[in-house]
Amino acid sequence: MSRTARILGAGQTSYVRRPDETLRTRDVLARAAALALADAGLGPGDVDGLGVASFSLAPDRAIDLSVQLGLRVRWLMDAGTGGASAIDMLQHARRAVENGDARCVVLVAGDVLRPSAQLALTNAYNAARQAYLAPIPHGGANSLFALLTTIHMERNGLTREDYGEIVIAQREWAGKNPNARYREPLAIDEYLAGAVVADPLVVYDCVPVVAGGDAIVVAAGDSGLRVRALAVNHNWDSQEQDGMETGLRAIAEQFWREAGVTPADVDVVSVYDDYPVMVLIQLVDLGFGAVREILDAVRTRRLALNTSGGQLAAGQTGAGGGMHGVVEVVRQLQGAAGERQVAEARLGLATGYGMIAYRYGACANVVLVERP
Amino acid sequence: MTEGIAASKCLDCGRQTFPPRVWCPACGSANLAEVVVGAGAVTESTVLRRVVGGPLDEPVRIGAVQLEGGGIAIARLEQGCDSGDAVQLLDDNGAPVARPR
Numbered sequence: 001m002s003r004t005a006r007i008l009g010a011g012q013t014s015y016v017r018r019p020d021e022t023l024r025t026r027d028v029l030a031r032a033a034a035l036a037l038a039d040a041g042l043g044p045g046d047v048d049g050l051g052v053a054s055f056s057l058a059p060d061r062a063i064d065l066s067v068q069l070g071l072r073v074r075w076l077m078d079a080g081t082g083g084a085s086a087i088d089m090l091q092h093a094r095r096a097v098e099n100g101d102a103r104c105v106v107l108v109a110g111d112v113l114r115p116s117a118q119l120a121l122t123n124a125y126n127a128a129r130q131a132y133l134a135p136i137p138h139g140g141a142n143s144l145f146a147l148l149t150t151i152h153m154e155r156n157g158l159t160r161e162d163y164g165e166i167v168i169a170q171r172e173w174a175g176k177n178p179n180a181r182y183r184e185p186l187a188i189d190e191y192l193a194g195a196v197v198a199d200p201l202v203v204y205d206c207v208p209v210v211a212g213g214d215a216i217v218v219a220a221g222d223s224g225l226r227v228r229a230l231a232v233n234h235n236w237d238s239q240e241q242d243g244m245e246t247g248l249r250a251i252a253e254q255f256w257r258e259a260g261v262t263p264a265d266v267d268v269v270s271v272y273d274d275y276p277v278m279v280l281i282q283l284v285d286l287g288f289g290a291v292r293e294i295l296d297a298v299r300t301r302r303l304a305l306n307t308s309g310g311q312l313a314a315g316q317t318g319a320g321g322g323m324h325g326v327v328e329v330v331r332q333l334q335g336a337a338g339e340r341q342v343a344e345a346r347l348g349l350a351t352g353y354g355m356i357a358y359r360y361g362a363c364a365n366v367v368l369v370e371r372p
Numbered sequence: 373m374t375e376g377i378a379a380s381k382c383l384d385c386g387r388q389t390f391p392p393r394v395w396c397p398a399c400g401s402a403n404l405a406e407v408v409v410g411a412g413a414v415t416e417s418t419v420l421r422r423v424v425g426g427p428l429d430e431p432v433r434i435g436a437v438q439l440e441g442g443g444i445a446i447a448r449l450e451q452g453c454d455s456g457d458a459v460q461l462l463d464d465n466g467a468p469v470a471r472p473r
Contacts, residue, residue: 115424122424128391135467136434136448139423143434144446146418195427198420198434238397240389240443358391359436359446 005094006224007369008042009217010330011035013110015181015315019211025056025112026068028317032213033069033108040217040224042104049075049105049218051093053085053319055121056111065108075102079319083272083354084363085109086322087230090218091365094227097220110213111318118209121318128358139198141356142206145275146198148243148360152277153200155244156291160200163276164191166305167204167312169298170273174309176340181210181315207274210315214323216330225333225369228347229259232365235357243360246278246353248285251366256287259368263288266368267345268332269303270325272353273310278361282351286366304342307332322352326367333371346371373462373469376408379443388442412437414457414470417449437461437470 013031016023029052037043050073052062060068062078075096079085086109093105113121122140124130129138138144152158167186174180186204194202231254233247248255256262263286271279283294288303297303308314308328311321329348331337337345352365380392383405387398390409395402417435421428433449437459445461447468453459459470 118424131466132391132468133446135465136446137432137467138434138446139420139428139432142422143418143420143432146420147416147434147436147446150416150418195422196419197422198418200418203422238389238393240397242444359444 003098003220004222005097005218005227006221007216007227007330008219008224009036009040010327011039011215012179012327013212015179015210015212015317017181017208017210017315019112019114023112023211025054025110026060026065028110028112028211028213029054029057029065029108030069032110032215033106036106036215036217042217044069044071046104047071047073047106049073049093049096049102051077051079051089051105051107053079053089053109053323054111055319056113056117075105081234081355081363082319083274083322084234084352084365085319086326087350087352087365087367088232090227090326090367091230091232093218094230097218104217104219106215106217107323108213108215109323110320112211113209113318126357129356141274142201143198144356144359145277146201149200149275149277151242151244152281158291160192161188162295163205164188165295165299166276166279167191169301170306170310170313173307173340174313176338177308177314180309180313181208182309182313201275205276207311207316210317212315212317212320214317214320214327216323216326225330226372228368228370229255230367231255234363236364239358239360239362244281246282246285246361247364248282248351248366252286255366261347266347266349267304268307268329268342268348269305270328270350271306272322272325272351273306273312274316274321274354276312278353279305282353307337307340307342322354325350329369333369373464375462376410377445377461377463377468378406379409379439380404381407388439390439390443390445407441409439409441410461411440411473412445412459412461412470414449414453414455414459417455435470437468
């Protein structure tokens with residue numbers, strides 16, 4: 001049997017904007033894992049590897065989830081890189097199954113973060129933010145990305161309408177995704193009149209936090225989706241630049257060489273979209289074109305971008321935000337994306353970004369998945 | 373509030389970093405000293421109006437400040453500080469605060 005890592009299935013729970021008191025993080029993670037296993041035609045007894053990314057599972061860790069689920073594991077991973085954790089876990093799981101450390105790995109990510117937990121998380125995200133940002137008070141990442149968007153707007157000569165195009169396009173995709181939280185079409189006037197969070201950002205520019213989880217199943221074999229290329233570049237600049245590039249910029253050339261294709265060959269793209277500005281920055285870093293060209297491809301819908309609606313419309317499941325994009329790419333390549341199916345999707349790309357170490361994200365990664 | 377904010381400065385290559393680091397991001401040296409930075413210039417600013425749970429009663433003005441000697445801090449901006457302005461820096465229980473200079 002081939003030792004190539006394959007993605008055999010994907011699962012996503014329903015996303016809930018206001019979870020009731022009884023919903024626990026381990027329940028949504030378990031649900032996502034069960035759905036992914038069912039999608040792969042497997043059961044808990046087939047699993048011998050588990051990777052988990054979650055902020056709100058604490059004080060439990062991956063080992064505690066394995067106990068809760070009765071999983072006997074020879075490979076175990078706690079991922080602590082937020083929006084980049086899905087592709088980080090896949091980087092490790094891919095090698096684990098190819099080298100025989102595990103046969104069948106479930107990678108699961110998600111959270112149940114109620115407003116008080118969200119505030120606590122953002123203020124104690126790491127030691128630097130706890131010491132220097134929480135006492136400002138900075139109110140979370142929104143104010144930081146307002147500053148980044150300001151730089152990006154000025155440098156590229158963009159207007160708020162330009163960022164709005166991304167939000168509007170993703171809303172349109174969300175209308176075709178029964179699991180997206182915000183499915184109603186958004187008009188540009190409505191976007192521009194949105195309540196200001198931190199200027200120039202309005203509510204529509206900031207991801208709505210939801211409770212939920214996403215999972216994939218990875219195993220070695222010759223069926224399922226193939227990981228064609230994967231690259232990670234964290235802390236590429238030690239937070240010494242202005243945030244207008246991610247780690248993807250430095251690794252893009254080698255990534256596409258490993259993939260043996262170009263951005264133009266990709267059928268469906270999930271870019272980590274905590275804010276519209278990051279969609280543009282990552283696509284430029286990866287060589288999808290100049291800012292104006294990308295905006296044009298979004299406006300004309302030539303680029304199948306964040307076809308689930310992305311986090312901006314579907315919702316951000318805390319640390320599950322990165323897995324959300326991976327699951328959407330898997331769904332599209334499986335031909336299982338329903339009304340939003342991209343015709344004959346064969347190559348899908350997903351990115352991860354995040355862990356706002358101080359002023360911007362310290363983590364960046366990318367994966368290209370192929371339906372052989 | 374105390375005057376200046378604490379950054380780190382590499383005693384080998386001179387790189388100044390905020391927040392302070394353990395090793396120098398430029399040359400890798402562990403030979404870092406604490407320095408107090410009292411001046412900078414606002415490069416971008418925003419007004420935080422809403423947080424988790426709804427609108428703030430009192431919006432907070434926040435800006436990026438290019439520090440004299442190197443590094444960028446996120447600071448609370450006092451009245452009268454705008455983008456491009458030279459500012460003095462203060463420390464309010466860890467929060468960098470920018471005041472017109």
